[in-house]
Each structure stands twice: as structure tokens, then as C-alpha cells.
Amino acid sequence: MKSAAVWRRLPLPDGEVEVRLIRRPRQSIGLRVRDGAVELVAPPGVSERRLGEVLEQRRDWIAGHLRRQRELAAERAAPVASLQGQTLSWRCLPGQRRAVRRVGDVLQLCGVEEGDLDAARALIARYLKREAALRYGERLAHFAGLCRRQPAGWQLSSARGRWGSCTAAGVIRLNWRLIQAPPAILDYVISHELAHLEHMNHSAAFWAETARLYPDWQAARRWLKQHGAGLFAFD
Numbered sequence: 001m002k003s004a005a006v007w008r009r010l011p012l013p014d015g016e017v018e019v020r021l022i023r024r025p026r027q028s029i030g031l032r033v034r035d036g037a038v039e040l041v042a043p044p045g046v047s048e049r050r051l052g053e054v055l056e057q058r059r060d061w062i063a064g065h066l067r068r069q070r071e072l073a074a075e076r077a078a079p080v081a082s083l084q085g086q087t088l089s090w091r092c093l094p095g096q097r098r099a100v101r102r103v104g105d106v107l108q109l110c111g112v113e114e115g116d117l118d119a120a121r122a123l124i125a126r127y128l129k130r131e132a133a134l135r136y137g138e139r140l141a142h143f144a145g146l147c148r149r150q151p152a153g154w155q156l157s158s159a160r161g162r163w164g165s166c167t168a169a170g171v172i173r174l175n176w177r178l179i180q181a182p183p184a185i186l187d188y189v190i191s192h193e194l195a196h197l198e199h200m201n202h203s204a205a206f207w208a209e210t211a212r213l214y215p216d217w218q219a220a221r222r223w224l225k226q227h228g229a230g231l232f233a234f235d
């Protein structure tokens with residue numbers, strides 16, 4: 001998308017935000033938040049008054065997206081670690097060999113210099129993957145015990161576009177980043193993928209099977225939509 005001059009400034013609870021107006025032939029008005037500013041893409045015939053109304057209608061949506069973008073930027077600058085919904089602090093310790101150990105609610109990152117955020121992030125990610133490998137199997141076995149068809153096996157996934165998958169052969173893949181979320185979120189994703197053993201689609205029957213395995217699936221799904229982006233602070 002080409003750059004555009006600032007059209008106006010929209011007052012928000014956290015301060016003003018720049019709004020850039022881009023005119024181009026299209027059927028509808030487009031709105032997105034990028035790089036701390038709002039981009040409004042509209043057909044040439046739409047009046048500025050109407051565009052102002054759209055901004056007012058989407059004010060809360062804009063404020064929420066800006067807030068989340070700032071949170072993600074802060075996490076990238078200094079990653080926040082969490083395990084099953086519990087926030088863990090971390091500190092760097094001298095050492096020849098890089099390793100991570102947990103003492104209470106603190107992750108001790110050995111062999112990482114202060115300020116080396118890339119190394120800290122990599123070591124925390126290693127710890128989270130290890131925890132996922134240790135914990136996922138037990139939860140999967142619990143829910144698989146409620147199923148008629150059993151999974152052929154399971155694997156950790158590093159996918160950036162999905163939380164889990166179920167192959168035609170019955171192999172379940174679960175994103176290791178889910179270990180950061182509250183336990184209920186992993187339980188929902190496991191139930192979702194196990195339901196695919198019976199229904200390789202998202203039909204009403206599939207959702208009924210998901211609900212049988214995990215009745216509160218809708219709340220967990222909403223949580224992922226609202227907070228899932230924050231689980232990608234680590235690679």
C-alpha cells in the first residue's frame with residue numbers, strides 16, 4: 001500500500017493517532033492499523049463526512065488494535081515469558097554453557113549476557129518447547145480416552161498459521177506456543193483436533209463432537225482470537 005499524508009488525527013484514550021487517507025477504486029471502505037497509525041482506504045466518491053463517521057464507529061476497535069500492537073512491540077523488545085497462563089520473570093546469569101533452569105517463578109538464563117535479547121528469547125523458547133513436549137502427552141491421553149477412534153500419534157508443531165492439525169492418518173500436531181496459555185486453551189485445541197478423527201470438516205457434527213469433549217470450547221476459542229497473537233513472542 002502506498003504511503004499517504006496525514007488526513008486527520010483521531011483522539012483516543014491513550015492519545016491521538018494519525019489517520020492517513022488513501023483514495024482508490026474499490027467497493028467498500030477499508031480500515032487497518034499499521035505502524036502506529038490508521039490507514040483508511042476509500043473510493044473517490046465517499047465523502048469526508050462519511051469517512052469521519054466510520055472512524056467514530058470503529059474508535060474502540062482502533063484503540064484495541066493500537067494497544068495490542070504496542071504490547072507486542074514491548075514483548076519483542078523485552079520478552080515476557082509465561083507458562084500455562086502464569087507469568088515468569090527471567091534474569092541472565094554468567095556461564096560458559098547456555099542453559100535455562102526454573103527457580104520458583106524465575107527463569108535463570110545461564111550463559112546469556114545482559115541485554116542480549118535474541119539469546120534470551122531463544123533460550124526461553126527452548127524451555128517452553130521442552131515443557132510442551134513433557135506436558136502435552138498427558139492431556140492428549142486424557143481426552144483421547146473419551147474418543148471412539150484413537151490418534152495414531154502426536155507431534156509438536158511450530159506453525160505460525162494454526163494451533164493444531166489432524167492428518168488423514170490420525171496424527172495430531174499441537175503448536176508448542178500453546179504452553180504459554182492457560183491450560184483450558186490447550187484442552188480446547190486438543191479436543192478440536194481429536195474431533196477431526198470423526199469429522200474431517202467443520203460441520204455441525206464436528207462442533208457437537210468438540211463440545212462433547214470440551215463443553216466450554218467457545219470461551220477458549222474467543223480467548224485465542226483475543227490473545228493468541230501474544231503467544232508468538234518466541235520462535
